[in-house]
Amino acid sequence: MMNIKPSSTAREQSSTEQNLSVQNLPVLPPMEDDHGEHLPGKPWGDELALWYVNNYGEHPVNAFAIELADLKGSETLLDIGCGSGAAVRAAAEKNTTGRNIGLDPSPAMIRIAREQSQDHPASSRMEFIQSGAEDIPLAPESVDVAIAVNSLHHWPDMSEGLSEVARVLKHQGRLILIEEIFTEQDRGMRPGEVIELLKSSAFTLQEYSTRQCDDIQVNVFFAQPKEE
Numbered sequence: 001m002m003n004i005k006p007s008s009t010a011r012e013q014s015s016t017e018q019n020l021s022v023q024n025l026p027v028l029p030p031m032e033d034d035h036g037e038h039l040p041g042k043p044w045g046d047e048l049a050l051w052y053v054n055n056y057g058e059h060p061v062n063a064f065a066i067e068l069a070d071l072k073g074s075e076t077l078l079d080i081g082c083g084s085g086a087a088v089r090a091a092a093e094k095n096t097t098g099r100n101i102g103l104d105p106s107p108a109m110i111r112i113a114r115e116q117s118q119d120h121p122a123s124s125r126m127e128f129i130q131s132g133a134e135d136i137p138l139a140p141e142s143v144d145v146a147i148a149v150n151s152l153h154h155w156p157d158m159s160e161g162l163s164e165v166a167r168v169l170k171h172q173g174r175l176i177l178i179e180e181i182f183t184e185q186d187r188g189m190r191p192g193e194v195i196e197l198l199k200s201s202a203f204t205l206q207e208y209s210t211r212q213c214d215d216i217q218v219n220v221f222f223a224q225p226k227e228e
């Protein structure tokens with residue numbers, strides 16, 4: 001696959017230096033803040049999507065999320081902001097009679113996810129849908145497990161997105177949010193922010209922990225739709 005690199009942080013640059021085949025591409029200021037981080041509400045176009053996928057698409061945090069999901073084999077899993085689909089592929093290997101759905105508003109990400117999954121032995125159990133968390137084209141109470149891996153902080157309206165996730169989750173369904181902890185103060189989400197957001201939405205927080213996953217530290221939040 002073609003390697004593309006728009007602007008990035010120092011950490012990202014050092015970890016990807018040997019990977020690059022196309023350099024000096026134009027920086028994409030309207031989509032990024034000072035850290036080279038994507039700004040919520042702006043679409044992930046082809047360049048940013050390809051750059052992300054080449055550098056982080058197969059990060060072990062995706063398989064880690066599926067371990068935490070503890071799939072029973074015939075459940076419906078929804079990965080919100082699925083990127084290149086790594087978590088959906090990991091899910092489809094375990095969830096052998098279930099549905100494994102990746103959702104992402106970026107046409108580029110969905111195209112890449114489909115391309116990267118088409119030759120996978122479990123490809124018939126995967127579905128990729130182009131849409132955002134705020135508008136999930138699934139029936140109410142149709143999902144057993146929803147995950148969002150480093151995706152929540154990109155949603156332009158997190159409260160609306162979480163309401164929509166609650167709508168599609170079954171009553172006893174589970175939500176697993178994973179958010180990377182960045183060294184830069186103003187990057188990513190503080191745990192308190194996520195906890196407040198969950199509290200003020202249709203979810204009850206069940207567990208929060210900080211975990212090491214390969215080279216990154218992440219905050220993990222387990223939640224369930226509130227009882228009516």
Ligand SMILES: C[S@@+](CC[C@H](N)C(=O)[O-])C[C@H]1O[C@@H](n2cnc3c(N)ncnc32)[C@H](O)[C@@H]1O
Nearest residue numbers: 044081082083106109132133149150151154155
């Ligand atoms: C940092 S990437 C993470 C991708 C994947 N979960 C992973 O960990 O490899 C963030 C993803 O969130 C997606 N995203 C952006 N806005 C979104 C929204 N409103 N709803 C759902 N996903 C969104 C982006 O298109 C992108 O694929």
